[in-house]
Amino acid sequence: MNRLLPNNGKFCCPRWNKICVILTNTMCNTQHSLMLKRSPVCDGFKIQIVRLCYPPISYHVESRSRTIHQTLLVTVHSKKFRWEEEKKNDRTKWNFLEHKGPVFAPDYEPLPQDVKFYYNGKEMKLKPETEEVATFYARMLDHDYTTKKIFNTNFFTDWRDVMTESERSKIMELSKCNFKEMHAYFLQKSEERKAMSKEEKKKIKEQNEEIQKEYGFCTIDGHKEKIGNFKIEPPGLFRGRGEHPKMGKLKKRVIPEDVLINCSKDSVIPKPPPGHKWREVRHDPNVTWLASWTENVQGQVKYVMLNPSSKLKGEKDWQKYEIARKLAKSIDKIRAEYREDWKSKEMRIRQRAVALYFIDKLALRAGNEKDEDQADTVGCCSLRVEHISLHEHKDGKDFVVVFDFLGKDSIRYYNEVPVEKRVFKNVQLFMENKSPGDDLFDRLNTTVMNKHLNELMEGLTAKVFRTYNASWTLQQQLEKLTNADDTVAEKILAYNRANRAVAILCNHQRAVPKTHAKSMENLKAKIVAKKEAISEAEMQVKDAKRDAKHGSVKEKVVYEKKKKMLDRLREQLARLEVQATDREENKEIALGTSKLNYLDPRISVAWCKKYDVPIEKIYNKTQRDKFRWAIDMAGPEYIF
DNA sequence: TTAACCACTTAGCATATAAACT
DNA sequence: AGTTTATATGCTAAGTGGTTAA
Numbered sequence: 001m002n003r004l005l006p007n008n009g010k011f012c013c014p015r016w017n018k019i020c021v022i023l024t025n026t027m028c029n030t031q032h033s034l035m036l037k038r039s040p041v042c043d044g045f046k047i048q049i050v051r052l053c054y055p056p057i058s059y060h061v062e063s064r065s066r067t068i069h070q071t072l073l074v075t076v077h078s079k080k081f082r083w084e085e086e087k088k089n090d091r092t093k094w095n096f097l098e099h100k101g102p103v104f105a106p107d108y109e110p111l112p113q114d115v116k117f118y119y120n121g122k123e124m125k126l127k128p129e130t131e132e133v134a135t136f137y138a139r140m141l142d143h144d145y146t147t148k149k150i151f152n153t154n155f156f157t158d159w160r161d162v163m164t165e166s167e168r169s170k171i172m173e174l175s176k177c178n179f180k181e182m183h184a185y186f187l188q189k190s191e192e193r194k195a196m197s198k199e200e201k202k203k204i205k206e207q208n209e210e211i212q213k214e215y216g217f218c219t220i221d222g223h224k225e226k227i228g229n230f231k232i233e234p235p236g237l238f239r240g241r242g243e244h245p246k247m248g249k250l251k252k253r254v255i256p257e258d259v260l261i262n263c264s265k266d267s268v269i270p271k272p273p274p275g276h277k278w279r280e281v282r283h284d285p286n287v288t289w290l291a292s293w294t295e296n297v298q299g300q301v302k303y304v305m306l307n308p309s310s311k312l313k314g315e316k317d318w319q320k321y322e323i324a325r326k327l328a329k330s331i332d333k334i335r336a337e338y339r340e341d342w343k344s345k346e347m348r349i350r351q352r353a354v355a356l357y358f359i360d361k362l363a364l365r366a367g368n369e370k371d372e373d374q375a376d377t378v379g380c381c382s383l384r385v386e387h388i389s390l391h392e393h394k395d396g397k398d399f400v401v402v403f404d405f406l407g408k409d410s411i412r413y414y415n416e417v418p419v420e421k422r423v424f425k426n427v428q429l430f431m432e433n434k435s436p437g438d439d440l441f442d443r444l445n446t447t448v449m450n451k452h453l454n455e456l457m458e459g460l461t462a463k464v465f466r467t468y469n470a471s472w473t474l475q476q477q478l479e480k481l482t483n484a485d486d487t488v489a490e491k492i493l494a495y496n497r498a499n500r501a502v503a504i505l506c507n508h509q510r511a512v513p514k515t516h517a518k519s520m521e522n523l524k525a526k527i528v529a530k531k532e533a534i535s536e537a538e539m540q541v542k543d544a545k546r547d548a549k550h551g552s553v554k555e556k557v558v559y560e561k562k563k564k565m566l567d568r569l570r571e572q573l574a575r576l577e578v579q580a581t582d583r584e585e586n587k588e589i590a591l592g593t594s595k596l597n598y599l600d601p602r603i604s605v606a607w608c609k610k611y612d613v614p615i616e617k618i619y620n621k622t623q624r625d626k627f628r629w630a631i632d633m634a635g636p637e638y639i640f
Numbered sequence: 641t642t643a644a645c646c647a648c649t650t651a652g653c654a655t656a657t658a659a660a661c662t
Numbered sequence: 663a664g665t666t667t668a669t670a671t672g673c674t675a676a677g678t679g680g681t682t683a684a
Contacts, residue, residue: 190655
């Protein structure tokens with residue numbers, strides 16, 4: 001027992017139901033000899049060795065002794081896991097945190113002499129700071145942004161701010177500025193980058209890996225873990241989404257004097273770049289960020305945080321899905337309750353109940369209030385009268401509410417929803433005597449809603465409904481669409497369809513890919529070619545059949561062969577056609593967001609196991625890293 | 641009681657890389 | 663082998679929801 005040395009004597013849990021132990025090679029160093037050991041115990045728990053991780057999967061623990069260590073994954077046989085006991089009522093996120101600080105954007109490299117800027121047709125040399133900001137604009141010359149008035153005005157105002165007195169006195173109008181040479185220069189640069197030889201590309205890749213190795217990891221409670229965004233955002237022009245009033249404003253260069261560092265007191269404090277100082281070094285174990293700075297455009301704090309594969313993030317993700325599962329258990333009660341509230345005498349309660357119905361039925365976002373200086377978008381609680389219209393009858397359906405508004409990221413939400421009569425009448429009532437710009441739910445906001453939800457169930461907030469609905473839908477669809485005797489390819493198609501149903505529910509859209517039309521054309525051409533091949537093959541089969549009828553054995557074999565060929569062609573055609581419809585249906589739907597943020601991975605993993613689909617077909621490497629907690633633990637019992 | 645602040649999750653787009661095709 | 667197309671990854675904006683300060 002005491003010969004197992006978990007993390008130099010200390011207990012450590014890299015994944016919350018797995019325990020990492022270190023075994024010295026003085027005991028054994030092969031899996032075989034491990035298997036010969038009696039069932040080991042670790043800190044009072046009976047443990048079983050699941051598999052040898054050699055090299056370790058995603059972390060390693062350093063040791064001061066000279067003995068070689070192996071890292072093992074083990075499962076605890078006790079029902080109560082150690083980490084649960086440790087976590088109770090504890091706000092601390094870590095006990096030890098050490099890292100190298102963030103990586104700053106490279107310094108500005110002035111343009112070559114022959115790349116010129118012209119104002120009003122005349123060449124003009126800009127001082128480096130002015131030139132740098134000009135290049136930000138020049139890079140975007142063929143982007144839609146530069147056709148927008150707000151973008152141009154904001155850019156020009158901020159640009160003039162960085163100019164010297166004399167530059168400012170000359171450059172008075174953006175329309176007289178000619179950035180074309182700069183633009184062409186950057187295009188050429190990117191072409192050059194693309195045309196680089198293999199060796200050059202490899203060299204650059206290696207350099208990046210060096211940086212990643214040095215700055216991309218931290219040590220948190222004995223484990224080396226990946227950092228999500230260790231590079232500080234470079235300066236540029238702010239690209240807000242939708243009609244953002246601040247689009248085009250200059251996002252300034254961040255320097256160490258802007259940056260807060262968060263780490264352990266007893267860790268090696270990261271060194272600021274030569275000649276600089278950090279704004280502050282603090283040691284706050286109640287937060288998970290490693291560094292932060294305040295961005296100048298919106299005044300928001302930006303953070304350097306851990307990668308989703310980290311224990312800290314994984315645990316949080318797991319908790320999220322656990323709450324969604326809890327909601328699944330009490331959803332009937334909650335639904336009954338809000339239906340009852342539709343009849344309430346209090347307007348406040350009715351509004352709350354109708355809004356909750358929308359959140360539940362349509363998976364709408366909560367809808368916090370927003371400031372004036374942001375794009376005008378809404379969620380459920382912030383819906384305005386102008387965003388919905390009521391139809392007693394529409395397209396053969398009764399009591400239809402039509403939603404038409406811009407949601408997060410200014411993505412349009414349009415949905416014609418038949419609702420229950422009582423809901424319809426309530427909405428009618430909420431709209432009475434209001435102007436289009438008035439709030440639909442004037443007695444409601446997200447705080448009120450979430451307070452109520454928390455009373456219904458501990459940990460319940462509006463966003464949990466989205467998670468619950470998404471995961472629940474995935475499971476329903478998977479059950480409906482999967483056949484056990486389908487091929488793996490067909491099963492994956494079923495999975496993607498289920499995924500798509502969720503993406504539609506959550507309104508996860510994307511711009512139609514630029515190459516969509518062309519790739520569609522190519523696919524159609526392939527289908528036509530395949531059809532021609534089929535008719536050709538049909539003819540041949542016919543001939544062969546005739547020959548085979550009275551022919552020799554050899555001719556019969558030929559006939560069989562031709563028949564098989566035809567079948568194969570038909571299969572290929574079917575596959576192409578499926579691919580075509582799939583691509584067409586998918587062109588403006590983004591599957592990634594729901595897969596990454598809304599679908600309980602344990603459902604997917606259980607489905608893979610049940611239908612014998614390799615996990616790699618569903619999740620790529622990044623996703624497998626993120627969902628490792630689920631891949632390790634999931635079994636059929638994790639169906640929702 | 642409200643607004644500001646803070647920390648963290650969720651989001652789509654751009655670009656890099658890998659895979660498929662010719 | 664080079665080119666095109668698909669997928670993965672990086673980036674950072676924009677949400678949610680809790681806490682704190684006025």
